[in-house]
Amino acid sequence: MHARYRRFILIVLLPILLLLAAGAANWKFLKAAGELTSIEDIAAIQQRKGGLYGTALHPNVYPYKLELFAARSPEIVAIGSSRVLQFRQSQFNRSFANLGRTINYPAEAVKLVQDMLAIGTPKIVLFGIDHYWLNPAYTTAPDFRTHELRGGSLTPDAMMTPFRWLLEGRVTPETYRSFLAGNIPVAPNGEPLIGIQAIEDGAGFGPDGAWYYDHYIYGRRAAEDPGFQDTLRRVTTGTSQFRHGREIDADRVEKLKTAIGLLRQAGAHVITFVPPMSERVRRKMDSLGAAYGYAEQARKAIAALNTPHADFLDGRPSGVEDCEFVDGFHVGDVGIARLLLALARNPESQLTDVLNQEHLRAVIEHEAGHATSDRRFRRNGETEIDFLRLGCPK
């Protein structure tokens, strides 16, 4: 009698044990792909050899960016959400680091500033402030635990993830085998690719911390926001960053003041700006009237922070067009070139001398209507396509 039950238990558990044992192969796969490399090592490799870091496993952007900041000791930094990730070293003639995607809320801005100043003080801080940060309905609390992730550790979830990627077709069996055999591709320019996303998609952070959207821009993967439909969905349904709200939260404004105050106290020159939304998305938000009642108040409150400031929510006066976006609310580096020149026109910004104006003007002249002008990691023969399906001539 007991033998039947024992056999049953064995048949149930044996494949599970085998699966867990096969996790050892996943460990090798992930290690080969650089997913288990520590962020200290990644930052050091990128400063030494260049390269692209795109993890598909660890939400470790915050500590990674601080490592990058420590490794580069830049004079200029851009801080903010993912919407400032297209500021690049090539746009400046002084050392620069992009600390974008480290701040999702004013409270997180205070923490980033404190953590950054504990390492060093940049001379100029370009602080991109998303106006929806001040909407009290935008409530998903920042997960400060991710600030402590160092990378390099193998969690049970990570052990299973490559199997899931194989099932979902995100990684092909050939790639999996090839990685196990130690054949890790490098970028066409010879720079290293670290992390599955960088290797498979060509998406990730460059050595300056700026993000490369090559997977969408060159059509390697379908864009997530064709026709800005996903962003428009968020606007219509009032979800994620686009929660509806009528009033701003005064406490959040105070947090921004604290962050700016700390930077100033340390001797940094702070320039604030509101990043642009695509015209279609902005129009949709406007059409919803009171649902975004907080927006105007937020923009006024940000403008009153007593810093050199520019509000680019409507990017048109600076020449930004929808074809220069990566999705409904992330403008590409061509658009950023326009914003930088616009910012520099304000003498208080003190940007005139530190901008690579010749490069920026050339970008605007030759790359208008494109999402990127940076082809550092482009694969052979690729050209930017109309990945948003907006009818953009490319």
Added chain:
Amino acid sequence: MEFSSYTFVLFFLPATLLGAAILMRWGTQSARMLFLAAASIFFYAWWDWRFVGVLALSLIVNYVIGLSLARRAHKPVLILGIGFNLLLLGYFKYVDFFITNVNAVLGADIGVLSIVLPLGISFFTFQQIAYLVDVYRREAVEHSFGHYLLFVSFFPQLIAGPIVHHKEMMPQFVAGRAGRILPATFAQGLAIFIIGLFKKVMIADSISQFSDPVFDAAAGGVAIPLLEAWGGVTAYSFQIYFDFSAYSDMAIGLGLMFGLRLPINFNSPYRATSIVDFWRRWHITLSRFLRDYLYIPLGGNRHGPVRRYMSLAIVMLLGGLWHGAAWTFVIWGALHGAALVITHFWRHRILGRATHEEPRTAAGRVCGIALTLLFVTIAWVFFRSPDIDTAFNLLSGMIGLNGIVLPHTYLGYLGGLGPQALEAGIRFEEAYLFLGLRQVLWVLGLLVLVWMMPNTLQWAAYRPPAGTPTPRALNWASVLRWRPSAVWAVGLSAASITCLLFMSRGGTFLYFQF
């Protein structure tokens, strides 16, 4: 540590089983029980070790009061004990709710305390109130501290029930079953646990993609149109069903693996033919607690219909409040209370039948099941909504006050009827919150599962502890009943591997918040 987390499945559970197995071979019965209690407290501390103090305080005070009541059934001591429990629960769960309402009513500006709710406090508090009353009534007669410690802390039931009775567990402890891992019960427990895990990971967490955006949008003030509102609310109805069903299965499965039988807490509630029947199937041990320790002391059915109806309404209001300190839960409880009163009135006064009597015809049964599910689903709107405005927004959508929007692609499918639909005010736009055929198929598939298929405990022919309700035995599907066969083993192994692969995307069990 969720039952559906890697930490639990790959580390905590195997380690605890191994420890119990070692002690089964080389240790004493007391050592096994102590080990299980220690593992349970470690499990509890995993969330926040600071709350172990709250659990310990509650446990020790109740044990001491229980001892006192065992020596002498003194009513003031019982009241003191119940008062202590209610005070503890009230402080952690209801103080901020009370302050907010005082501020609203009196225009005061008392600061809320932002107290964090210790996990499972509603469950272990009720369990211990029941214990004290049972001791007072001389229904609980065994008072070993080791047994009591495990009775309260046993990890499969600590966080979200079932709310077990002392008399259900003590005979098993005395018989030395705790931590006794036997092939037959382990195999059955493993099967039930895997089915529960599959329900949680692959069904409950999957269907939340249809419900969460709708409730979030409604909370953000978006006027939810008819189709989206029904789609989101129906999806939530199935999400909470499978979530709680999954947790209940996993708790029973875990209990069995460690040699203990827990009472059934969930018995195909969407097959209930009335709201009375629903509460005999949904969260059975909570219903039992409310009946035995609240409804009956309030007079039950001993003082005429009016008193009975009042008692029912009070019990359900408090049952609603037990789920959460918010007016939405109070309304949810009130709706269920009203439905119970109407059902009792209808059956007793109009039909002249006993309340528990099943409908006599097949048509009556079908109507009863459909109406009950419809009512329960509508009531869930209050249960899930973060505030009353959100609930009314969705209810307005469900009765068509927010208009009807169909995916714009449907206009083509309608052919000649398209212009008429437009004329009738139907808008054809991007229906962002309704995912079309995929969503409809999900709901239909789940409806078939809950209405037509046996439930896990029927599949597994689970035998609960003596004196507790047992699910009806399988009839037509008995050939498919769980057996320790290779076919079942392979199927369950495949299910568990699927769960292991997709476990990380899951969310917390909904009942953990209570």
